[in-house]
Amino acid sequence: MLGAAVVAGVTAAALAGCSSTGGKRAEERRAADAGGESAVDTPRWKVAMVTHSGDGDTYWDIVQSGAKQAAVKDNIEFLYAHDKEAGRQAQLVQSMIDKKVDGLVVTLAKPDAMKSVVQKAVKAGIPVITINSGQEQSKQFGALTHIGQDETVAGEAVGDELNKRGGKNALCVLHEQGNVGHEQRCDGVEKTFKGKLKKLYVDGTNMPDVQSSVTAKLQSDDAVDTVVTLGAPFAATAVKAADEAGSDARTVTFDLNAKVVDGLEDGSVGFAVDQQPYLQGYEAIDLMWLYRYNADMLGGGKPVLTGPQILTKKDAPELADYTERGTR
Amino acid sequence: MTTTPTAKATAEAPDERLVHRSLVRSAMSRPELGAVVGAVAVFIFFSVIADSFLETASLSTVLYASSTIGIMAVPVALLMIGGEFDLSTGVMVTSSALVSSMFSYQMTANVWVGIGVSLLVTLAIGCFNGLMLTRTKLPSFIITLGTFLMLTGLNLGLTKQISGTVSTKSISDMEGFPAAQKVFASQLTLFDVEFQVTILWWLGLVAVATWILLRTRAGNWIFAVGGGSDAARAVGVPVARTKIGLYMGVALAAWISGQHLLFNYDVVQSGEGVGNELIYIAAAVIGGCLLTGGYGSAVGAAVGAFIFGMTSKGIVYAQWDPDWFKFFLGAMLLLATLLNAWIRKRAEAS
Numbered sequence: 001m002l003g004a005a006v007v008a009g010v011t012a013a014a015l016a017g018c019s020s021t022g023g024k025r026a027e028e029r030r031a032a033d034a035g036g037e038s039a040v041d042t043p044r045w046k047v048a049m050v051t052h053s054g055d056g057d058t059y060w061d062i063v064q065s066g067a068k069q070a071a072v073k074d075n076i077e078f079l080y081a082h083d084k085e086a087g088r089q090a091q092l093v094q095s096m097i098d099k100k101v102d103g104l105v106v107t108l109a110k111p112d113a114m115k116s117v118v119q120k121a122v123k124a125g126i127p128v129i130t131i132n133s134g135q136e137q138s139k140q141f142g143a144l145t146h147i148g149q150d151e152t153v154a155g156e157a158v159g160d161e162l163n164k165r166g167g168k169n170a171l172c173v174l175h176e177q178g179n180v181g182h183e184q185r186c187d188g189v190e191k192t193f194k195g196k197l198k199k200l201y202v203d204g205t206n207m208p209d210v211q212s213s214v215t216a217k218l219q220s221d222d223a224v225d226t227v228v229t230l231g232a233p234f235a236a237t238a239v240k241a242a243d244e245a246g247s248d249a250r251t252v253t254f255d256l257n258a259k260v261v262d263g264l265e266d267g268s269v270g271f272a273v274d275q276q277p278y279l280q281g282y283e284a285i286d287l288m289w290l291y292r293y294n295a296d297m298l299g300g301g302k303p304v305l306t307g308p309q310i311l312t313k314k315d316a317p318e319l320a321d322y323t324e325r326g327t328r
Numbered sequence: 329m330t331t332t333p334t335a336k337a338t339a340e341a342p343d344e345r346l347v348h349r350s351l352v353r354s355a356m357s358r359p360e361l362g363a364v365v366g367a368v369a370v371f372i373f374f375s376v377i378a379d380s381f382l383e384t385a386s387l388s389t390v391l392y393a394s395s396t397i398g399i400m401a402v403p404v405a406l407l408m409i410g411g412e413f414d415l416s417t418g419v420m421v422t423s424s425a426l427v428s429s430m431f432s433y434q435m436t437a438n439v440w441v442g443i444g445v446s447l448l449v450t451l452a453i454g455c456f457n458g459l460m461l462t463r464t465k466l467p468s469f470i471i472t473l474g475t476f477l478m479l480t481g482l483n484l485g486l487t488k489q490i491s492g493t494v495s496t497k498s499i500s501d502m503e504g505f506p507a508a509q510k511v512f513a514s515q516l517t518l519f520d521v522e523f524q525v526t527i528l529w530w531l532g533l534v535a536v537a538t539w540i541l542l543r544t545r546a547g548n549w550i551f552a553v554g555g556g557s558d559a560a561r562a563v564g565v566p567v568a569r570t571k572i573g574l575y576m577g578v579a580l581a582a583w584i585s586g587q588h589l590l591f592n593y594d595v596v597q598s599g600e601g602v603g604n605e606l607i608y609i610a611a612a613v614i615g616g617c618l619l620t621g622g623y624g625s626a627v628g629a630a631v632g633a634f635i636f637g638m639t640s641k642g643i644v645y646a647q648w649d650p651d652w653f654k655f656f657l658g659a660m661l662l663l664a665t666l667l668n669a670w671i672r673k674r675a676e677a678s
Contacts, residue, residue, distance in 0.1 A: 022501040216641040
C-alpha cells in the first residue's frame with residue numbers, strides 16, 4: 001500500500017518536474033550507434049581478461065569497452081574478471097585456465113604474485129598478452145607481447161611539457177598510497193621537470209578529503225604553480241581546491257574523462273596525458289585474434305605503446321563526444 | 329577565531345584550585361570534556377608547528393574537512409549511545425548521491441525530484457537496517473555489514489547497468505541544479521573568508537541532536553536502550569521504535585552528505601565511500617561515546633570530527649614527509665583519544 005503510494009507519488013513528481021535541459025533525453029539526441037556485428041567468420045574463440053582493477057574504476061571500464069568492441073568484431077567470446085588483490089587475481093587467472101580459454105589477457109601490477117600462474121597458462125598452451133603494467137616481466141614470464149604505457153616515460157612527458165609551459169613548482173597528488181605505477185609517474189615527472197616537485201597523498205575514495213587536503217597544501221605553500229593529478233576524477237577536484245585556496249596553480253592530469261575534457265576546453269585544466277585505455281583493451285583482443293588466425297604479432301613481440309599522448313585545448317572539441325560515450 | 333578563549337577556559341577547568349567547585353562538577357559530568365581538551369591540545373600543537381595553520385582561510389579548510397566527517401559522526405554517535413553500530417554509513421552516502429543523480433538524469437527530471445526520491449530511498453535503507461535489527465535480533469554488526477556489502481554491490485551494479493559506465497553522467501546543465509547547489513554545496517563569505525555551507529549543516533545537526541538527547545523524551549529513550557534494552561523495555565520504553573528511528577537518523581545525515589557530494593562534484597564515482605564508516609565511528613568514540621552504548625554526546629562527536637579534520641589537514645600544513653602521512657594520522661588520533669580517556673578517568677576519580 002505504502003509502497004504503491006510512494007511509487008505513484010514519485011512518478012507524478014517526476015512527470016511534473018521534468019528538466020528541459022540535460023539528462024538522458026539530451027544524451028539520446030546525441031546518441032550515435034556503433035556497429036554490433038562480427039566482421040570475420042573465424043571460429044568463436046574464447047578470450048579472458050583478468051585485471052588488477054578495483055570495483056567501479058572508470059579507467060578499467062574504458063579498457064573493457066575497447067575489448068568488448070574488438071571481441072564483437074573478431075567473433076570472440078570475451079570473459080572478464082578482476083580483483084585488486086594480487087593473490088585473488090592469480091586465482092582468477094587459474095580459473096580461466098581451468099575454463100580452457102583460447103587466449104588470456106592479464107595485467108602484471110604485482111608481477112611476483114602472477115608469475116607462476118602466467119607461466120602455467122603458457123605451459124598449458126594458452127597464448128598470453130600482458131597489458132597496462134608489467135612491461136619488464138612480460139617477456140620473461142612467456143607472454144607474447146605487452147601493450148601499454150611506460151609509466152615513467154609518461155611522467156617524463158609531463159615533466160617536459162611543464163618545462164615548456166614554464167612551471168617552477170609542481171605538486172604531485174597521489175590518490176592511492178603504495179601504488180607502484182603512481183610512484184613511477186611522479187618519479188618520471190621529477191626526472192625531466194626542471195623545477196621542484198612535491199608529493200601529496202590523499203584518500204582517493206573520499207572526494208571531500210581530496211579537496212580539503214589539496215586546498216590545505218596550496219594554502220601552506222603558495223609557491224606551487226602546477227597541480228599534477230594521477231587520475232581523471234581528481235583533476236576537477238584539484239581545480240576546485242586551487243580556486244578555494246585562492247591559488248593560481250594550474251591543474252594538469254593523467255587520464256581522461258568528460259569533466260577533464262570540459263576543463264581542457266575552458267582552460268582550467270592545462271593538459272592531460274592519456275594512455276588510451278580503450279586502445280589497450282581493443283588491441284589486446286585484436287592482437288590475440290591476429291595471433292590465433294595468422295600467428296602475427298604486432299611490433300614483432302616488442303612492447304606496443306599506447307601512450308603517452310598529450311591532449312590540450314585544441315583536442316577538446318573532438319574528444320567530448322568520445323568521453324561522453326565512455327570510450328575515451 | 330573564538331575557539332581559543334573558550335577552549336582554554338575548559339582546558340584549565342580540571343584544576344580544582346582555580347575554578348569554583350560547582351563549575352568543575354558540571355564540566356566533569358559531560359562526556360565531551362576529554363575530547364575538548366584533546367582538541368585544544370591538537371589545535372595548540374599545530375598552531376605552533378605549522379605556520380599557516382592559524383590563518384582564517386586554513387581554518388575554513390579545516391572546518392570543511394571536519395564538517396564532512398561531522399555531519400555523519402553526529403547521528404552515528406546517537407546510534408552508538410543507543411547501543412548499536414552501523415557499518416553501511418560510508419557507502420550509504422554514495423548510494424544516496426547516486427540515486428539523486430541517476431534518477432534526475434534517466435528521467436530527465438528537475439534535479440529536485442531526484443533529491444526527493446533519494447531522500448525516500450535513503451530513509452528506506454535506514455529503516456531496513458532498523459527493522460532487520462529489531463525483528464531478527466541479530467547483532468547490528470552482522471546486519472549492517474550485510475547492508476554495507478549489498479549497497480557496495482548495488483552502487484556499482486546499478487550504476488553500470490543504468491549509466492553504462494561506473495560513474496554517473498554530469499547533471500550540472502539540468503534544471504534545478506544551481507538552486508540545489510546553493511543548498512548543499514555553496515560557499516558563504518564571512519569576514520572575507522569563504523566557508524563551505526556543510527559547516528552550517530553540521531552545526532545544525534549538532535544542535536538538533538543535542539536538543540533531542542537532552543531535552544526530549546526520545547533522548548531519554550536513546551540513553552535507556554543503550555544502557556540496557558531489556559530494562560528499558562520493562563519500564564515501557566519503545567525499544568524497537570527508538571532503534572529504527574536512530575537508523576533513520578543516520579540515513580538522513582547520509583542523504584545530506586550524499587547531496588553535498590553530488591552537488592559539489594556534479595559527477596559521482598560508484599566505488600567511493602568504502603572505509604569512511606570507520607572514520608565516523610572513530611570520531612564518535614574520540615568524542616566520548618562508549619563502544620558499549622548508553623554514554624556519549626552529540627557535541628562530543630562533533631569535537632571528535634574536528635580533531636580528525638585538524639589532524640588530517642594539520643599534517644599537510646606542517647609539511648611533514650608524505651610517506652608517513654597515515655602513520656602520523658593514526659598516532660595523533662591515538663594520542664588524542666588517550667588524553668581524552670585519561671582526563672575522563674581523573675575527572676571521575678575526583
